[in-house]
Amino acid sequence: MSSPAHAIYSSTLSLSLQGHAFHPQYGVQLIFNEIAESLILCGAICSQNPSCRTFDYDSSSHRCRLFEADLTNGAIIAAASQTSIVGSVILSASLYASMYNQSCSACQENRYQTCSSTTNTCQCPGNSYWNGSMCPLQLFENAACSQIDACRSDLNLSCIINSYGGFTQCLIGINLFTIFVYENTKIVQIETMSDYASLRSNDGVVSPNYNFLFDENILE
Template structure:
């Protein structure tokens, strides 16, 4: 339930000098491009549209443009028309703090928050997020982000977590689906590691180069240890620009996602066994192999570096550790 259409919203604007227009960073930020009889009517149109945070108006052509943008993802630039002007909404935490998460009656005639039909409370409008004090606009691709909902989810962007469990930047989300193959010995993957009965050994570092042939690939870690366990940690796939391509490779979120189990699920993310942090992936499957896998984006022909730490916790009758990559 959103604010009623007849509500009269109140907004405070900052106006640029004449001879300027707004230049958005992305085309999707333009939400209205029509004519208006006056600058006052154009600014009123922006004020009545909760998505609008910037407008520009040309009194000669009567062009009125509304943008779901601010000066973090666009710019006020000089233009040839000396009758063009830019108006920006002035936002502050005081507009949000007393209303956020309150019952819907608190935001019934408020342009800055909207009533959620799910929670029946005042929440940030679409394409914005709560940062603890106000509702900034969600971020676009490659922007630095600091929380899970900070990126434009409508554009399939996610705030990526690195293998230290830290939020990094907004990137296209990849849906990792369960592989048909349940072993590195099935199909035609690139085999990076293939250990059979190596005995017990402490955390050991392995590193390999891999040249992708497709735009996505899936890394699989396959394990069996009768009757003990194998730990893996700090799994990393880094491209030539040092960009980490995996999410949660160090398992420091305390959960497996976005890694997926194979059809057999015995191993788990466990505390107290990490090589560099608190967590590792611990697998003690007996009698057959188990696997986890994750899909990542690649550039065909561009070499990536794959690395990880492996610990075989005890000698057994059958110890298998394989790491391979399937092209998608």
């Protein structure tokens, strides 16, 4: 690992056996497809990109591909080329716990969390969300979700709440509706994803004791 000042470039990688490539679930997960002179250089390019969770490299063609994806929404498959290899960024809760929701000075030059200009605190990078211990990637359409910000909002996806107040799955094209969250005497009205993010920033993690009241009439 590098010094803290160079943490943005630091990551621990796991490499597959040769003869494998990464297959993303969606085309949008491919974020880089260029030539790199070596496997080490391709891995370094991934480490310098906070969005990169997985890469593959072919030492014959020198093709280096970076993906905003991991094994929850992609797969390592046998490749036609026996010189292709897959690298995965290893993540753990310890990379996040000391920084999340702290002042921005805690996450300067860090690839795992970013400074929010809205709250001036360390938050999950784009297309990821805080699950209480880490910043996993946001989910795609039809995936099961367990919290309101777990879905790719840039793709117009929302984590839908059923009539019992439970989160169900990521669906597209359904407008968010008003949710009132209360615990004891505290009442917060949530109408947008930013409202929910603000609540999480203020309270750290939404308490499991919160109750959800919502309008069951979901309108397009």
